[in-house]
Amino acid sequence: MLDVLQALGVGFVHVFAPANLAALFVGLLLGLLVAVLPGLTLVMGVVLALPFTYSMDVTPAIILLTAMYVAGTYAGAWTSILFHVPGEPIDVPMLWDGHAMARKGEAAKALGWTLTAALVGGLSAAVVMVLLAQPVARIALTFSTPEYFAILFFGLASVVSLGGSSLANALISLFAGLLIATVGVDDTYGAHRFTFGVPILSDGIDYLVVMVGAFGLGEVFVRMEQRFRSMPLMQSVDEVSTRLPTLREAAAVKGTYARGTLLGILIGLVPGAGATVASFLSYGVEAQYGRRKELMGSGIPEGIVAPQSAATSSVGGAMIPLMTMGIPGSGATAIILGAFLLHGLQPGPQVFETSREIVYAVFASIFVAVVGMCVIGYFAARYLVRVLELPEVIVSAYVVMCCILGAFAARNNITDVWLMVVFGVAGYLCERFRFPIAPMVLGVILGPLAETNFMTTMISFGNDWTVFFTRPISGTIMAIAILTIVYPVFRQYLRRR
Secondary structure, eight states, X not given: OXXXXXXXXXXXXXXXXXXXXXXXXXXXXXXXXXXXXTTOOHHHHHHHHGGGGTTSOHHHHHHHHHHHHHHHTTTHHHHHHHHSOOSSGGGTHHHHHHHHHHHTTOHHHHHHHHHHHHHHHHHHHHHHHHHHHHHHHHHHHTOOHHHHHHHHHHHHHTHHHHSTTOHHHHXXXXXXXXXXXXXXXXXXXXXXXSOTTOGGGGGOOOHHHHHIIIIIIHHHHHHHHTTTOOOOOSSOGGGOOOOOOOHHHHHHTHHHHHHHHHHHHHHHHSTTOHHHHHHHHHHHHHHHHSTXXXXXXXXXXXXXXXHHHHHHHHHHHHHHHHHHHSOOSSHXXXXXXXXXXXXXXXXXXXXXXXSHHHHHHHHHHHHHHHHHHHHHHHHHHHHHGGGGGSOHHHXXXXXHHHHHHHHHHHHTOHHHHHHHHHHHHHHHHHHHXXXXXXXXXXXXXXXXXXXXXXXXXXXHTTTOTTHHHHSHHHHHHHHHHHHHHHHHHHHHHHHHO
């Protein structure tokens, strides 16, 4: 424990270095701005920021993206409460009690409850993250390639939670991502796959191009189809303020704080779940088992604290599998994994030995980001929500510009820009026909890692595929992964009968 605290202390020293602190501040501002804009999602914002971290050192780059991730789980609640416009899917539950409280003339109080829930949830999850990361990493160090493949297979199996109501659509999207990941030269045998004689495809399709196109440009195409229609604001931005609850008021809902935070951490640990699942599930648990469950939806603090504490605490939970095993716990951490890989760093148990200072600098940055986010939110909410007064078509034009720059910067090749446009169209079609985009991106990122570990295992164990099931740890993980896929199918079958 002492060595963990010492490493965390060194991490705080690194965070307060001028370059890292500036990156954190910029990340917080960008995350808050992205969250209050209904046309931009948290994942899309992190994707758009990723290309601008190319020239940065790994520590400030990851700190910037992580700060965006943290802030993005918070600021969207402002627009839900004040204007009945959810900035993110995360913030939809905030419409039911947050906006109801605002309609009672207590908008400032609703913003105060949101702030304290984000602070308590974020800091509690950060503490749990620091305490669990080292033990989980030590266990992971005993893993060999069969265990790593099993973990990656489990990460890919988490597509069930990313697919919404249709498992079939999620699997199709995942397999499309895995197919995209095979383009290029095979790492094991050096064979060209699906290159069609195009030189740029020999290096494969960069996952950054897929992410920027599918999430960024695809969303712009969707908004274009909707003719950039935005809901009218129901409250003037000049009337925005925040009033914190008293200690007695906060103590009255301490159970809600605890339940929301714990659920957020646990859901964050599940690969592919993320803040949206945490927010909805926490609200649902409070509505079923809370002390004042019959009043949920009428504008009570519990309906604000539950989803917000869960959403923010899910960040700390999602960082644990990312840092210890290289498995993204959410869409945003999948992008952060991409940032690690872009800077030549593979998250996993070894990173605690080889890049310990970077790991704990990132951990420390989450503590600072949560506090900084709340401070900025308290004083600057009135000014940040003014971006809602910008025409959405202007915001979308800026998004397109960032997409083009990001795609070109990947390899300084105009072909990547055209590929980005292709994936933008693919992202639009996915949204149009209700195919989730996240599984495709998950397949593009995790596919090559899974293939490498699978091929290495086959070479090491004489092509004996049963090794994945006969070794205790890998067998257990594979069984859980298979159950993760089979159970929803079985449940749907029972419902149809």
